[in-house]
Amino acid sequence: MDTKHFKSKIAPFFWVNHEDQFSVCLSTGEYKQELFExxxxxxxxxxxxxxCALAKAFLKEYMPELKATIHHDPEAGMYCAYATDADALRDFILKFREICDKDSLIxxxxxxxxxE
Known part of the structure; x- marks a missing residue:
């Protein structure tokens, strides 16, 4: 999957490359806000x-094999997940984003x- 296609598939989440790890983040307050309401x-x-709580529940139910690989660093206005394994993080965010689009599942x- 090319970078442009990947970015569009995970939006509004966004991918960040760091020196020794990778992260995927979301600025909160708009996307799926009605769910939290x-x-x-x-x-x-x-x-x-x-x-973060939603992502952890997702990992527990849908991708338990990645629970130890994907780490979380939430803040009030942003959610971030990170890992040293880019493929694992990519698999996580693609599946999580897919579930977010399925109203009944999310x-x-x-x-x-x-x-939390």
Whole structure:
């Protein structure tokens, strides 16, 4: 998959190459915000920490073999996942982005997410 096609497939997430690792990030507050609003009374805001909790639930259910490989570094306004294994991170973000586009699957997964 060429770089341009990959970037468009994972958008609004974006890929960053670092010297010794790779990361994929999302500026929070717009993408899938309506999903987080469904549990606003529980404290979900759609911030980086909420995205981190959702990504961890995704890994646990869909890609448990990558749980030890993919690491998370959330902030209030951004979610980031990183790894030294570019292929593993690429597999993660492509599948996670695909699930995010399937409303019934992402809503079902989000019901099992606990606030961090």
């Amino acid at each position: 469904t549990r606003e009374e529980e404290g979900f805001e759609g911030n980086g920490y909420d995205w 809503k079902d997964l989000f019901l099992r997410v606990e606030i």
